[in-house]
Amino acid sequence: MMNTMPLTDYIAAIDIGTTKICVLIGHVQPHGAVEIVGIGRYPSYGLKKGIxxxxxxxxxxxxxxxxxxxxxxxxxxxxxxxxIAGSHIKSFNSTGVVGIxxxxxxxxxxDRVIEAAKAIPIPQDREILHVLPQYFRVDGQEYVQDSLGMHGVRLEAHVHIVTGAISSAQNIIKAVELAGVEVLDIVLEQLASAQAVLTxxxxxxxxxxxxxxxGTSxxxxxxxxxxxxxxxxPVAGNHFTNxxxxxxxxxxxxxEEIKKSFGCVTEQAYKDLGMVRTNVALDHDVGTKEIEIYSLYEILQPRAEEIFSFVHEEIxxxxxxxxxxxGFVLTGGGSLLRGLRQLVQQTLQVPVRIGSPRYYFMPGDDQNGVPEILRSPLYATAYGLLAFGLKDNKTFWHNSSEAPLLSRVLQRMKTWIYDFL
Ligand SMILES: Nc1ncnc2c1ncn2[C@@H]1O[C@H](COP(=O)(O)OP(=O)(O)OP(=O)(O)O)[C@@H](O)[C@H]1O
Ligand SMILES: [Mg+2]
Incomplete structure (x- = not known):
């Protein structure tokens, strides 16, 4: 018989992707390290562009x-x-000022200065998902990361605010609850991926x-x-496949199969493959079709350039x-496309690397603590979510309130700001 999860010994994360669902269960060791004791993966059929x-x-x-x-x-x-991700997510920076x-x-x-920075008009169908402090300033002096105890009369806070459509957040929560699991927090996916792969x-x-x-980048x-x-x-790996x-x-x-096996987005990656053509078996015994590998390059390269021109323009x-x-770190399954790293490096003119989960739970250890199977850009988000879970485990695990689900989850996310101070 299975044990029911004890309160503080285990943490769990669910990455609900457009192509796959990944569940990770971590066992928290007495000294704070986390051993991953359960990995579950299954194709995702019910999402489009993260929604x-x-x-x-x-x-x-x-x-x-x-x-x-x-x-x-x-x-x-x-x-x-x-x-949580999806094209409904919108983020911006905001500033608040109060008298000390x-x-x-x-x-x-x-608390008050962050409230002030949050006091901006937001459409009714949207909700603030995260308020992430960037830095503070007392009396117009140096920017600091922690202003507690500083002397002055005027406190200024700069924060990053992430908002999302209420209905999309609710649907993610509902799906997890219907699968029998209570949602502790929802975390913006790139925040999770960043925790997993950035040093x-x-x-x-x-x-x-x-x-x-x-579905999304x-x-x-x-x-x-x-x-x-x-x-x-709202453009990512599925667009290459389509x-x-x-x-x-x-x-x-x-x-999808041919993209993973032979897809390439630079001439060099094509040459390195050293193959000219391949056969694809078609559905329903229609036979096979011969495909020139170079034509994969010709189709995929403009799409890759398009995605990076969006990012470049934004930058x-x-x-x-x-x-x-x-420089720049690429992760997620889409980053595995041959030649993508080089193409991004040429476009952005900065060093580019591909990021897989590094061992987050103990300082100094690089990849050794990460189970072999998770050492891929595909699992950056799930692994990073677990890292957030550890943070929650320490701070909020015992908080259970009667408030309605979405507001309770959002409340928790707002309280995280203290974790970042
Ligand atoms: N070897 C590979 N070469 C090219 N693309 C790949 C490779 N392996 C996986 N992909 C692509 O990566 C994408 C899936 O990546 P990932 O699992 O990170 O997405 P997801 O988390 O399910 O989706 P999202 O984060 O957008 O909701 C698919 O489009 C898949 O075709
Ligand atoms: Mg993902």
Whole structure:
């Protein structure tokens, strides 16, 4: 018989992607490290561009992934951290100013200045998902990351605000609850991926991260250890597959396979493959079709350029280049496309690497603590969500309130701001 998950020993994360659901269960060791004891993966059929379009299919996929992870771990998951992305996500920076009530900045002043930074008009159908402090300033002096106890009369806070459509957030929560798991928090997916793949020094110096999934490409910039910018682009891996299906006149499933096996987006990647043509088996015994590998390059390369021209324009328009001296990290399954790293490097003219989960739970350890199977850009989000779970485990696990679900989850997310101070 399975054990029911004890309160603090286990943490669980569910990444609900457009192409796959991934459930991770971590066992928290007494010294704070986390051992991953359950991994469950199942194809996702109910989402489009990160948004639930078929509830029952989504619930079913979550249940299947959960079942696999639970069987491995030998426990039942009761609560989990869940990721959120989708083209409905909109982020921006905001500033708040308040008078300091005593000679020195107190937690009360910090709470008020963040409230002030949050006080911006938001459409009724949207909700603030995250308020992430960037830096503070007392009396117009130096920017600091922690203003508690500083002396002055005027406190200024700069924050990054992430908003999402209420209905989309509710549907994600509902799908998980229908699969029998309580949602502890919902976390913007690129925040999770960043925790999983970026090194502390990259986050400190300044780095861009792009998680290219199946439905969306989730972008963020970190500098001074804080998030400075985020945006979700509604183009990703599935678009490459669709282009191939249409361009070559083959079914989606075959296009997906051929993309993974032979897809390339630079001439060099094509040459390195050392293959000229291949045969694709078509559906229903229609026979096979011969495909020139070069035609894959001709179809995929413009799409890759298109995605990066969006990102590049965003970087130029918002003068973000200066924030990324450490360069750019690509993650998500879409980053596995041959030649993509080189193409991005040429476009952005900065060093580019592919990011897989690094061992987050103990300082100094790089990839050794990460199970072999998760050492791929495909699992950046799920792994990063677990890292957020650890944070929650310490702070909020015992908080259970009677408030309605969405507001309770959102409330929790708002309280995170203290974690970042
Ligand atoms: N070897 C590969 N080469 C090229 N593309 C790949 C490869 N492996 C996976 N992909 C692509 O990666 C995408 C899936 O990536 P990922 O699992 O990160 O997405 P997801 O999390 O399900 O979706 P999203 O984050 O957009 O909701 C698919 O489009 C898939 O075709
Ligand atoms: Mg994803």
């Amino acid at each position: 639930v379009v078929n509830m029952s299919a989504t619930v079913e996929s979550i249940k299947r992934a959960l079942k696999e992870a639970q069987a491995q771990a030998g426990i039942t998951v009761q609560k989990a951290i869940v990721g 009530s005593r000679p020195d900045v107190t937690q009360y002043d910090i 502390p020094s990259e986050q400190e110096l300044g780095v861009g991260i792009l998680d290219i999934g199946g 989730d972008f963020a910039i970190y500098k001074d250890g804080r998030i400075r910018y985020s945006k979700v682009f 282009d191939l299906a249409i361009g070559l006149g083959i079914p989606i499933a075959q296009a 130029i328009a918002n003068r973000l280049m200066l924030l990324m001296p450490s």
